[in-house]
Amino acid sequence: MAPLNEESLARARAVVALYPERRSALIPLCHIAQAQEGWLTPEAMEQIAGLVGVTAAEVRGTASFYDMLHLEPIGRHLVAVCTNIACLLAGGYELLEHAEERLGIRAGQTTDDGEFTLEEVECVAACDVAPCVQVNHRFFGPLDDDSFDRLVDELRSGALAGDVPRHGVLCRVERAVGLLARPAGDGAPAAAPVAAPVEPPARKATRKRS
Amino acid sequence: MITDAAAIITARLSAHPDSHTLERYLATGGYEGLRRALATAPETLREEVNKASLLGRGGAGFPAGRKWSMLRQADVTYLVVNGDESEPATFKDHLLIERDPHQVIEGTLIAAYALGVEQAFIFCRGEFALGLERLTQACNEAYALGAIGHDIFGSGFSVDLVIHPGAGAYICGEETALLESLEGKRGFPRIKPPYFPAAVGLYGAPTVVNNIETVSNIPWITLNGGDAFAALGQGSSTGTRLFALSGRVERPGWFEVEMSKTTFRDLIYAPAFGGGVKDGKELKALIPGGVSAPWFGPEHVDLGLDQDAVGKAGSMLGSGSIVVMDETTCAVRAAWRIARFFWRESCGQCTPCREGSGWIEKILRRLEDGGGRESDLDLLMDACDNISPGVHWPPEQTTICVLGPSIPSAVASGIRMFRDEFLLHVKEGGCPIRGAR
Numbered sequence: 001m002a003p004l005n006e007e008s009l010a011r012a013r014a015v016v017a018l019y020p021e022r023r024s025a026l027i028p029l030c031h032i033a034q035a036q037e038g039w040l041t042p043e044a045m046e047q048i049a050g051l052v053g054v055t056a057a058e059v060r061g062t063a064s065f066y067d068m069l070h071l072e073p074i075g076r077h078l079v080a081v082c083t084n085i086a087c088l089l090a091g092g093y094e095l096l097e098h099a100e101e102r103l104g105i106r107a108g109q110t111t112d113d114g115e116f117t118l119e120e121v122e123c124v125a126a127c128d129v130a131p132c133v134q135v136n137h138r139f140f141g142p143l144d145d146d147s148f149d150r151l152v153d154e155l156r157s158g159a160l161a162g163d164v165p166r167h168g169v170l171c172r173v174e175r176a177v178g179l180l181a182r183p184a185g186d187g188a189p190a191a192a193p194v195a196a197p198v199e200p201p202a203r204k205a206t207r208k209r210s
Numbered sequence: 211m212i213t214d215a216a217a218i219i220t221a222r223l224s225a226h227p228d229s230h231t232l233e234r235y236l237a238t239g240g241y242e243g244l245r246r247a248l249a250t251a252p253e254t255l256r257e258e259v260n261k262a263s264l265l266g267r268g269g270a271g272f273p274a275g276r277k278w279s280m281l282r283q284a285d286v287t288y289l290v291v292n293g294d295e296s297e298p299a300t301f302k303d304h305l306l307i308e309r310d311p312h313q314v315i316e317g318t319l320i321a322a323y324a325l326g327v328e329q330a331f332i333f334c335r336g337e338f339a340l341g342l343e344r345l346t347q348a349c350n351e352a353y354a355l356g357a358i359g360h361d362i363f364g365s366g367f368s369v370d371l372v373i374h375p376g377a378g379a380y381i382c383g384e385e386t387a388l389l390e391s392l393e394g395k396r397g398f399p400r401i402k403p404p405y406f407p408a409a410v411g412l413y414g415a416p417t418v419v420n421n422i423e424t425v426s427n428i429p430w431i432t433l434n435g436g437d438a439f440a441a442l443g444q445g446s447s448t449g450t451r452l453f454a455l456s457g458r459v460e461r462p463g464w465f466e467v468e469m470s471k472t473t474f475r476d477l478i479y480a481p482a483f484g485g486g487v488k489d490g491k492e493l494k495a496l497i498p499g500g501v502s503a504p505w506f507g508p509e510h511v512d513l514g515l516d517q518d519a520v521g522k523a524g525s526m527l528g529s530g531s532i533v534v535m536d537e538t539t540c541a542v543r544a545a546w547r548i549a550r551f552f553w554r555e556s557c558g559q560c561t562p563c564r565e566g567s568g569w570i571e572k573i574l575r576r577l578e579d580g581g582g583r584e585s586d587l588d589l590l591m592d593a594c595d596n597i598s599p600g601v602h603w604p605p606e607q608t609t610i611c612v613l614g615p616s617i618p619s620a621v622a623s624g625i626r627m628f629r630d631e632f633l634l635h636v637k638e639g640g641c642p643i644r645g646a647r
Contacts, residue, residue: 127456171346181329
């Protein structure tokens with residue numbers, strides 16, 4: 001359990017500066033928090049709330065809607081087995097059953113050593129390699145029982161560490177620049193990533209839509 | 211008739227394993243479309259897209275040119291590219307994002323210029339980690355090249371682009387839910403009217419939302435003209451389309467083909483494409499356009515891959531994903547898995563969708579597992595009728611978005627096409643097919 005460190009905060013502030021309204025950065029900031037801790041800690045949600053100008057409850061209420069945002073700690077490797085229609089037709093459920101047996105846990109559970117969390121997921125758009133699995137959102141497929149076992153071994157030994165960073169690390173390429181379309185001082189967002197002030201959460205008047 | 215694959219959007223990625231790099235992109239005509247566009251009047255570009263009759267490739271098939279023409283004039287407008295591809299069995303945008311990210315970005319920039327938009331977003335599905343990395347890398351490179359930012363290529367036009375990661379929710383593919391998500395909220399589709407983000411979109415400002423495959427076509431249209439695009443295909447289905455083929459076929463994969471000219475039979479059986487039903491089995495049914503689409507039987511395989519033709523036959527080309535079921539496929543189980551998907555992904559705002567999906571999922575599971583009753587078939591159709599009165603195609607709408615009316619497609623198709631198989635589940639106390647597989 002930890003708040004955002006200085007590095008994560010700097011990344012977060014640069015991201016906030018990219019959006020016309022701060023709240024738009026809420027989900028990208030949740031990803032930054034997960035990249036640091038592997039899950040979305042209550043402390044991080046408090047900080048995100050301050051950074052984007054909403055309450056911590058609103059961050060939690062938003063984050064809980066999304067499958068990729070984890071409000072509880074999970075394993076270093078999130079093994080997501082797809083069982084949707086294309087994978088079902090290629091043996092996705094049989095693969096999930098094997099995965100449960102191999103890892104000794106049911107879908108939704110984490111191994112005692114904290115290495116693996118197993119999930120049954122909806123279509124991840126890799127139906128040409130069904131049945132497919134994502135580990136920390138990196139694709140593997142088509143897999144049978146044997147290739148699944150090898151995958152688990154390689155994940156455990158660290159042989160795949162270069163391809164599969166630990167859970168939470170999503171995009172390893174940082175945006176290089178801020179907004180450049182309008183020169184600074186134009187009344188528009190500044191060109192370079194600047195620190196957005198951390199303000200106490202404030203409720204804004206709801207914008208009229210029509 | 212089997213036509214050769216006419217490659218517009220997959221030409222580069224088919225020929226080059228390094229198609230995602232800037233080096234390869236520039237060596238194969240990359241950003242020439244943008245340069246040409248910047249030397250052309252925006253209204254001329256919009257007219258070319260109109261002439262191309264480019265239909266939106268996200269699922270609804272709405273003409274892109276018309277969508278553009280609806281953008282309300284305002285001081286601030288936005289362009290959002292929808293890369294939240296989540297319709298089960300659809301994997302074309304995933305391919306385009308990972309393998310040709312610069313093409314996506316160039317199409318986005320041309321669209322922004324044609325629309326006079328100064329800030330664009332590409333909403334990329336969060337589960338596409340590699341796609342996010344490649345898009346971000348390409349975005350950085352395009353900024354460094356001077357293709358994005360202030361006064362791009364010395365044209366006087368300025369635009370910013372932000373790659374926005376999603377966080378896992380099927381419903382965010384619905385354009386108003388996507389905008390809510392981009393505003394940092396739960397992905398709840400907005401109440402209509404207003405019907406179009408072009409009137410009221412991101413932060414209430416006029417916004418065009420285009421699909422990844424749609425914008426990927428824009429550089430080619432800019433360089434070759436709308437007429438050249440419209441010369442491919444026939445009727446309202448112009449150009450090429452990237453189809454995703456999966457399920458019980460020998461060679462699942464993606465195939466870009468000229469619209470209308472290729473049939474479902476070609477795509478499934480031709481050696482150049484699917485290579486036939488797996489293990490030489492008989493075709494039982496196919497889903498012509500994502501799991502929201504009603505199923506087709508073998509009698510429909512000679513239909514062309516044409517939006518109007520498929521619509522007239524009672525289904526939709528939708529997201530361009532075709533799923534093949536063979537004689538080893540249990541119709542009840544297939545319908546159950548699709549119902550389970552909708553039940554898990556319903557955002558929960560509307561009662562017919564939230565409750566109906568759960569009812570249908572539970573009844574189908576009971577049939578599959580041996581606890582079914584003969585009356586369950588009527589009960590299922592009644593639940594479908596509560597979600598979408600009449601259970602016909604195109605469906606009646608009782609909910610805020612089209613997720614709800616999509617739920618009956620699979621289960622009603624299953625019952626109508628394979629009634630005896632459903633009844634056999636009741637009679638035999640469980641699945642008669644799964645055991646045989």
